[in-house]
Amino acid sequence: MAEVVIVADREAAGRLVADEIAGLVRANPQAVLGLATGSTPLPVYEALRTALADVDVSQVRGFALDEYVGIDPAHHESYRSVITREVVEPLGLTPQNINVPSGAVDGIEHAGADYEAKIDAAGGIDLQILGIGTDGHIGFNEPGSSFASRTRVKTLTEQTRSDNARFFASKDEVPMHCITQGLGTILRARHLVLLAFGEGKADAVAAAVEGAVSASMPASAIQLHEHVTVVVDEAAASKL
Numbered sequence: 001m002a003e004v005v006i007v008a009d010r011e012a013a014g015r016l017v018a019d020e021i022a023g024l025v026r027a028n029p030q031a032v033l034g035l036a037t038g039s040t041p042l043p044v045y046e047a048l049r050t051a052l053a054d055v056d057v058s059q060v061r062g063f064a065l066d067e068y069v070g071i072d073p074a075h076h077e078s079y080r081s082v083i084t085r086e087v088v089e090p091l092g093l094t095p096q097n098i099n100v101p102s103g104a105v106d107g108i109e110h111a112g113a114d115y116e117a118k119i120d121a122a123g124g125i126d127l128q129i130l131g132i133g134t135d136g137h138i139g140f141n142e143p144g145s146s147f148a149s150r151t152r153v154k155t156l157t158e159q160t161r162s163d164n165a166r167f168f169a170s171k172d173e174v175p176m177h178c179i180t181q182g183l184g185t186i187l188r189a190r191h192l193v194l195l196a197f198g199e200g201k202a203d204a205v206a207a208a209v210e211g212a213v214s215a216s217m218p219a220s221a222i223q224l225h226e227h228v229t230v231v232v233d234e235a236a237a238s239k240l
């Protein structure tokens, strides 16, 4: 059963999760963090600037959840760029320690297995930050994704491409495919921390935490994990 923490606002959520991460890094300077993109984790990254200010982060390792396929890594909206801009640079992490799945078309057939091997070589992920899509996707695991899935290429749904069009000049520029950690990959992290804010996420949060465990609601996979913390504001918790 997931522990649900209801906080006043995004800033409070950010501080709570940042303090947890700072404790982890103090105890183990080589901690392995699972990083997420999207707007939801931003308050965590913001609060980490303070929480990690007096902590040596040079050996912290990180793995992003996902990446677009066929996007130039230097593109402003590639998840490599987003993670560099929002996490690596402001926190002073060591760039070589931070991994993002390769979305390069050349070699894409083994990019998933390569990424899984890197996570294994790091000893697994200690704490995985997760957002949630309105349809219940985590990472880019859209409804129908297997709970046993590992890092692989997926086709983005029209809904997700429309949702993410706001980051691009037009929807046509949103890539058609992505490479994402699978639900099975995510479930192997030692602690899952799922954040959600706002009324728009309330249905997905209720279904993920209390609904049927089903591939049609990818985030319901968290019910199969023994250490899950769900951090939500009142609005996102309103259907629990």
Ligand code: GLP
Residues within 6 Å of the ligand: 036, 037, 038, 039, 040, 041, 065, 066, 130, 131, 132, 133, 134, 137, 138, 139, 140, 160
């Ligand atoms: C994207 C990301 C997910 C994220 C979701 C929600 O599709 N791949 O990791 O959780 O969108 O985004 P937001 O946090 O902006 O609501």
